[in-house]
Amino acid sequence: MTFQTIPEMVLSSGERFGGGEAGVDGAIRWSLHEAVDRIRCAAGSFAEIGIGKGDRVAIWAPNSAEWIVAVFGLLTAGATLVPINTRYRHDEAADILVRSGAKAVLVQPGFLGLEFDAPSGVQVIDITGDFLSGGDPFEAVVAGSDIADIMYTSGTTGRPKGVMMNHRQVLRLFSEWCDLADLRKGDRYLIVNPFFHMFGYKAGLIASFLRGATIYPMAVLDVDRVLDLIETEQITMLPGPPTLYQSLLSANDSSHDLSSLRAAVTGSADIPVDLIRRIKHELPFETIMTGYGLTEAGTATASRPGDTFEQIATTVGKPCDGIEISIAVDAEVLIRGYNVMQGYLDDPEATAEAIDPDGWLHTGDLGELVDGRLRIIGRKKDMFIVGGFNAYPAEIEGYLLEHPAVDQVAVIGVPDQRLGQVGKAFVVAREVISADELISWSRKRMAGFKAPRSIEFLDRLPTNATGKVTKSELH
Structure with missing residues (x-):
């Protein structure tokens, strides 16, 4: 069945899948x-405060069952989602609220000790209060070409920009994602990826309603809690960053039954082949x-399916249906297809810089095609020049991860x-090794200009809420 809008898809889920569970969050267990029914009432609550077609509503709150009702309620009311990173401080969030033109923001007071308020004119709504359940059932007329969400970039290349995607794009993209990720009806999907991120919202919430999977939201990653939920709720689907699986392998012992796990999904430019092998052999995926x-x-x-450990670890696979990948002369990865954004909100100049006249999106990532599979070798911005030679951190990191002492x-x-x-390398070691030993080993494994000149050992690498290393904190 092909749906034109996200509300159409979500509101039909009861008829499509019968009495299955939609979400489990602590004491909450919703069919x-x-x-x-709750989503329709939430849509009515939004309509009653004047939120209508094309209005923007922000959510600045952690993963929860209420987030699910809030997002699909506001979309059902005809509004556009503006998710905000929960790790943002007040000024960062206020900047996005102002630039997006949000009429309201839903917050969870007290989360991470943050003070949740908003600029003048932006209504603040407690996502845990009575607002979402207080409205009369309502459903606006929504079109597939309407903007469904405005997701702000991480800001790695300047001030965050608002990326506009419409309903039809999102549904097609993540319907295919469900097939490739092997998400099935009745799966129990533990979502550790934040809902403010594409991985948590689109590959999480939307994917679950597309396939009839049960959503288990996790507000803050807690490996002990993950292990408990896998056992008690028989979790089958567990996507996440490589660091999640590394933590599971480190914490895994006979005291937890993990046998229900079936499908893993991850992504990074620098996954060790050994990690993929260990996930397959030491965990039940x-x-x-x-x-x-x-x-x-x-x-x-x-x-x-059928890709080797090395292909899964060292490449990011083949283009999805209807999507073209090309590599520019300077090695930048270019993407063209129905999936490319509708543009950056209120920023035609940045949109024109990102999407060329032939429709190619310039990603800022550097890569190469290997037997039709894409390999990411770094970011343009990350690249540094050593005596005139271009050095790409992701490539150097890949070499260093081959050393048995490097975790x-x-x-x-x-x-x-x-x-x-x-180059300077920040290393979390799994066994004792000196900086001199690792530098000497590096010089035998890679060109001299690539080998790091200094190494600093850390207990852990700084990461953001989506599990990506925040290199801005490394000096």
Whole structure:
């Protein structure tokens, strides 16, 4: 069945899948029928405060059952979602609220000790209060070409920009994601990826309603809680960043029954082949998918059943249906297809810079095609120049991860009087090794200009809420 809008898809889930569970969150256990009724009432609550077609509503709150009702309620009312990173401070969130023109923001007071208020004219709604359940059932007329969400970029290349996607794009993209990730009716899907991120919202909430899977929201990643939920709720689907699986492998012991786990989904430019092998051999997953995506284009590539450990770890798979991948002269990854964003909100200049006249989206990522599969080798912005030679951190990190003593690593360029810049590696070690030993080993494994000149050992790498290493914190 092909749906034109997200509300149409979500509101039909009860009829499509019968009495299955939509979400489980602590004491909350909602059937699909109950969740749909709550979503219609939430839509009525939004309509009653004047939220209508094309209005923007922000959610600045952690993963929860209420988030599910809020987002699909506001979409059913005809509004557009503006998700905000829960790790943002007040000024960062206020900037997005103002620039997006949001009429309201839903918050969970007290989460992470943050003070949730908003600029003048933006109504603040407690997502845990009575608002979502107080309205009369309502459903606006929504079109597939209407903007469904405005997701702000991470800001790695300047101030965050609002990426506009319409309903039809999102549904097509993540219907295919469900097939490639092996998400099935009745799956119990533990969502540790934040709902403010594409991985948590689109590959999580939307995917679950597309397939009739039960959603288990996790507000803050807690590995002990993950292990308990896997056992007690018989979790089958567990996507996440590589760091999640590394934590599971480290914590895994006979005291927890993890046998229900079936499908894993991850993605990164620097997954060790050994990690993929260990996930398959030491954890009960039957399928492991890796992929490549970005806010401006959704999931553009994915691995396929039958791919080898090395292909899953060292590439991000083949282009998804209807999507083209090309590599520019400077090695930048270009994407073209129905999945490319409708543009950046109120920023035609940035949109024109990102999407060329031939429709190619310039991703800022560097890559190469290997037997039709995409391999990411770094970001243009991450690249540093050592004595005139281009050095790509992701490539160097890939080499360093081959050393048995290296568990995790991040490489940056630092100033050097003679060469301009040189590499510095931040290493989380799994066994004792000296910096000199690792540098000497590196020089035998890679060109001299690539080998790091200094190494700093850390207990852990700094990461953001989506599990990506925040290199801005490394110096």
